[in-house]
Amino acid sequence: MSGRVIVITSGKGGVGKTTASANIGVALANTGASVCLVDMDIGLRNLDILMGLENRVVYNLVDVVEERCKLRQALVKDKKMPNLNLLPAAQTRDKTAVNAEQMKKLCEELKSMFDFVLVDSPAGIESGFENACAGAEEAIVITTPEMSAVRDADRIIGLLEARKDEITQYRLVLNRIRPKMVANSDMMGVEDVLEILSIKLLGAVPEDEEIIISTNKGEPVAGTDNTKSGLAFRNIARRLRGEEVPFMDMDAKSDTWVTRIVNFFNPVRV
């Protein structure tokens, strides 16, 4: 088997990289694919919490690299889906604990075991990001429609372009969209951000309080029905598998009596 190694990155912290990693992982596993989530945020381990697996972590990525355990021993199986695995980050070390060569080797091994290897990159553009990219062939850039996040995403896109030979494809996930604010032109929408960044869209995820609830429960929203954000992440997974899935209609619709009448007869699709 030769799986796909996809790095999930953003530049800016706090835009939802880890949440997206967990949810895309769950959604991909839901489609039947075997998935390994790799937490590369060494020293700031979080992906295990979002997956509700923090009590099951025994070994970590650095233990594997430094040969204190076998790769299989460090993998933590998801509670519900046996085809979903987590390779946790070390909590006590820092970004210098692994190098690019070790990461490449690790990704090669994981690729032979799983259909999808999702690497959750740390924030920033330094060695942590470089290492997270080392074994990847594809990238997902996450941003929110805020100016600072978009600027950092642009920087990351520039760095990904410079790695064109290794990373052959990168697409955008626009996170935390507030459709009402976009409709009132108080906030940039999907089209605005795509135009500014000149990048292909992989998915658009609306702001959703369910994300906070699901994080507290340790059960990513993509695994539960009836949430808008969960649906958005499931759509992303289907697109990653090559399916053509129409994008959620969330962009600016002007709020006037004309559009209200039109919308009355055409209920808004989600």
Add this chain to the structure above:
Amino acid sequence: MQVFNWLFKVPSGTAAVTAKDRMRTMLVHDRLELPAGRLEVLEEELTAVVARYFDLEPDTTRFDLQQMDRQAALIANFRLVRSKC
């Protein structure tokens, strides 16, 4: 026209439009690693060169740094009155 704008809420000067405009300018400079003020110097020098060959219509020269996909384009517009030689 005002009624039209009111009815259809044509966005201009809104937070989203302002953000987008600021982003565009900022990213063009970021991508080129262009220091502040550098472009103004170039514009002065370019205008001086063109002015050696043509009489220019005063105060009509326009410079515009635009984004084309992920690349930048410098659009210069000189209004020429007549050749100098």
